[in-house]
Amino acid sequence: MSDTPLPLHTSHPRSYRENKFVYPVLSRRSRGISIGVNLNPDKVCNFDCIYCQVDRRSEAETRFVEFDQLLAELDEMFRFVTSGDIYDDETFRDVPAELRRLNDVAFSGDGEPTTYKNFDEIVSRAAELKRRHALENVKLVLITNASMFHRPAVERGLEILDANNGETWAKLEAGTDEYFQLVERTKIPFRQVLDNITAAAQKRPLVIQSLFMRIDGEPPSPGEIDAFCDRLNEITAADGRLRLVQVYTVARSPAESFVTALSNDELHAIATTIGTRTGIEIETHPGN
Numbered sequence: 001m002s003d004t005p006l007p008l009h010t011s012h013p014r015s016y017r018e019n020k021f022v023y024p025v026l027s028r029r030s031r032g033i034s035i036g037v038n039l040n041p042d043k044v045c046n047f048d049c050i051y052c053q054v055d056r057r058s059e060a061e062t063r064f065v066e067f068d069q070l071l072a073e074l075d076e077m078f079r080f081v082t083s084g085d086i087y088d089d090e091t092f093r094d095v096p097a098e099l100r101r102l103n104d105v106a107f108s109g110d111g112e113p114t115t116y117k118n119f120d121e122i123v124s125r126a127a128e129l130k131r132r133h134a135l136e137n138v139k140l141v142l143i144t145n146a147s148m149f150h151r152p153a154v155e156r157g158l159e160i161l162d163a164n165n166g167e168t169w170a171k172l173e174a175g176t177d178e179y180f181q182l183v184e185r186t187k188i189p190f191r192q193v194l195d196n197i198t199a200a201a202q203k204r205p206l207v208i209q210s211l212f213m214r215i216d217g218e219p220p221s222p223g224e225i226d227a228f229c230d231r232l233n234e235i236t237a238a239d240g241r242l243r244l245v246q247v248y249t250v251a252r253s254p255a256e257s258f259v260t261a262l263s264n265d266e267l268h269a270i271a272t273t274i275g276t277r278t279g280i281e282i283e284t285h286p287g288n
Contacts, residue, residue: 020069021065021066022037022074022077024036024092026092027104029283032099034141035077035105036106036109037070037074037105037107037108037122039115039116039122040112041109041110042110046115047145047184048184048255049184050185050255053254067122071126074126078130081102082102104138105130105138105141107122107143112145112148113142114144114151114154114157120153120157120160123164136165139166140166141167141169142158142168144169144171145170145171146170146193148196149196162203162204168207170208171209172193172194172208173212175231179227180193194234194235201241202240206240206241208244208246210245210247210274211248213250213260213262216258217258225273226273229277236278242280243280243281244280245278246284249261249267264286267284
């Protein structure tokens, strides 16, 4: 389990210099440099999570993905990071030597990346660029709420990820429908998310990303954590492969002021319960 928050992990701006779609971050979960690809510059998302740090009340400067520009930005970002020029930048100058590594390209951003209609095509072109730069060991990571896995373009995109050192990190942080709606504030049914995760995990191992927090000063109840473990066990009982559960808490300013971070002790207690009840490998990432 990881205990030490990394420097810079509290700030993940989704713009860099003149770029509109591609940006570098020091990722606490990747333990290295991650190149973010923002497929939702319009800030539209089918979830409205209470802990999200994206300010959806302000108007987006960019409304559409400009395909060719995104690829040009990614091409240049590969060169910028792998050459080491990134560490001449004031923002990344103090990154420790052991973290000066390019770990992944992450499809994430200001909304749910799998809602992008050409998701499979952008993943394919990113994989081609990665090969052109001889970066076969660099991962392609999809950070997703798993709501759109049933769409054909997304299914094809997941298969392309599988063939190109890809990982799928699927959000699951509730055990009951009531808590799911409290946290995610979406019209997407909880059952759809659970069924999508199960179906995807039957084809490839998934990483589950689970953010737990205090809501109005209260951590998730023991009953909710038990229900969460039940959902994970149902997935694995259906032959779904869950490689890892990332248990973490708030690290950046959330959308709602009534959301605050769990203490390290609270987070570790939840992680221990999940690990004991499911037998899945657990990784913890404290907040501030």
